[in-house]
Amino acid sequence: MVQQGYTFSPSYQGQATGKWLYVKVGDLNAHGNIKYLDRTLNYVDDIVVEEMGATPFLPGSIVFPRVGAALRNNNKRILRYASLTDDNVIVVTVRDQYSCSAEYLYYWFDFQDLRRFSNDGTVPVINGTNLKGQRVPLPSFAVQQEIASLLSTWDTAIQKSEQLIAAKEQHYSHKLSRLISRGQHPHAHVGTFAEEVSTRNRGGNGARVLSVTNSSGFVLPEDQFERRVASADLSNYKVVHRGQYAYNPSRINVGSIARLDGWDDGVLSPMYVVFRLDENKVSSDYFLHWLNSHEARQRIKNSAQGSVRETVSFSEFAAITIPLPALPTQTAIARYLNVLREEIDLLGQSVAALMAQKRGLMQKLLTGQWRLKPEDSDPTIQTKEIANG
Numbered sequence: 001m002v003q004q005g006y007t008f009s010p011s012y013q014g015q016a017t018g019k020w021l022y023v024k025v026g027d028l029n030a031h032g033n034i035k036y037l038d039r040t041l042n043y044v045d046d047i048v049v050e051e052m053g054a055t056p057f058l059p060g061s062i063v064f065p066r067v068g069a070a071l072r073n074n075n076k077r078i079l080r081y082a083s084l085t086d087d088n089v090i091v092v093t094v095r096d097q098y099s100c101s102a103e104y105l106y107y108w109f110d111f112q113d114l115r116r117f118s119n120d121g122t123v124p125v126i127n128g129t130n131l132k133g134q135r136v137p138l139p140s141f142a143v144q145q146e147i148a149s150l151l152s153t154w155d156t157a158i159q160k161s162e163q164l165i166a167a168k169e170q171h172y173s174h175k176l177s178r179l180i181s182r183g184q185h186p187h188a189h190v191g192t193f194a195e196e197v198s199t200r201n202r203g204g205n206g207a208r209v210l211s212v213t214n215s216s217g218f219v220l221p222e223d224q225f226e227r228r229v230a231s232a233d234l235s236n237y238k239v240v241h242r243g244q245y246a247y248n249p250s251r252i253n254v255g256s257i258a259r260l261d262g263w264d265d266g267v268l269s270p271m272y273v274v275f276r277l278d279e280n281k282v283s284s285d286y287f288l289h290w291l292n293s294h295e296a297r298q299r300i301k302n303s304a305q306g307s308v309r310e311t312v313s314f315s316e317f318a319a320i321t322i323p324l325p326a327l328p329t330q331t332a333i334a335r336y337l338n339v340l341r342e343e344i345d346l347l348g349q350s351v352a353a354l355m356a357q358k359r360g361l362m363q364k365l366l367t368g369q370w371r372l373k374p375e376d377s378d379p380t381i382q383t384k385e386i387a388n389g
Contacts, residue, residue, distance in 0.1 A: 005085030018043030191318030217258030285334035
């Protein structure tokens with residue numbers, strides 16, 4: 001059964017407790033809602049449900065976004081409790097629980113890109129009729145349960161690894177603050193050891209075009225935006241070399257600043273600021289760790305305030321002060337923090353590997369390429385439309 005949620009009047013919103021969870025799109029990605037949706041920002045009581053003429057959706061129903069950019073996030077969740085949802089959320093409920101496992105169906109949806117169910121308009125919207133007509137491979141119920149259990153094991157391993165990463169990140173932040181921000185070090189302006197670089201790409205248009213994001217640092221624009229966003233003429237683009245830093249003046253306040261480590265060189269849009277460090281005065285690793293600190297983010301945000309567009313020029317960035325002990329102390333601090341970051345990076349690679357393995361299993365198991373044959377099960381696979389599931 002495929003249903004759309006209810007229009008959620010603003011007068012019903014803002015209640016932090018209540019009998020019924022009221023699910024909005026943002027709740028699908030809220031902290032703690034990983035596979036099962038356990039909590040929401042809004043709750044309602046029976047009187048509101050009656051006024052709305054609404055019927056709570058059953059536990060075990062699968063929910064995901066219906067419209068807009070949220071489809072790109074591909075968040076799908078299972079309702080842990082009977083809940084309401086707003087009209088931007090699609091709800092899929094299994095009617096025949098003896099032939100189709102709700103958890104198995106969740107994993108089938110988890111393997112799908114939601115955009116394949118949407119229209120081709122400017123604003124993507126999932127077409128309910130199209131969704132209902134989708135055919136789902138259904139092996140025997142016992143095999144469905146076996147597949148769901150196997151994939152759930154991968155989910156548990158991924159979740160535990162991600163929880164460990166979160167704990168390591170918190171430990172790193174604590175050590176970063178203690179060793180740098182609260183280390184009783186003398187302070188110096190960034191401009192005492194940093195110099196802006198404005199070399200232009202006069203040599204031609206065959207250069208590697210890069211961008212800087214707040215989540216991944218330097219990236220290829222086509223990897224980040226799924227298309228080339230650079231100008232056809234790159235002659236005025238700024239050249240950046242390995243070890244140099246760059247930031248977007250209008251996005252540095254949200255963390256779009258990074259050191260180039262992944263390539264020997266590249267070019268950036270002329271709007272970027274590129275600078276290099278005098279490593280006789282500052283350890284580049286120490287400076288990079290400082291950029292990750294709460295202190296650095298706050299000082300950068302303060303520099304952006306007062307600007308009409310909240311931009312930070314290099315002169316404003318150079319005026320920021322940073323705790324700067326003697327170079328040997330910087331090196332020792334950076335070496336210790338590097339070890340913590342390397343451990344987090346390794347755990348991240350482990351999570352990526354688990355996700356890839358899970359994806360491979362889903363490809364094999366949900367399409368029937370690999371057959372599980374528990375005892376007393378029928379190995380044949382049928383397909384059934386979602387509307388009839």
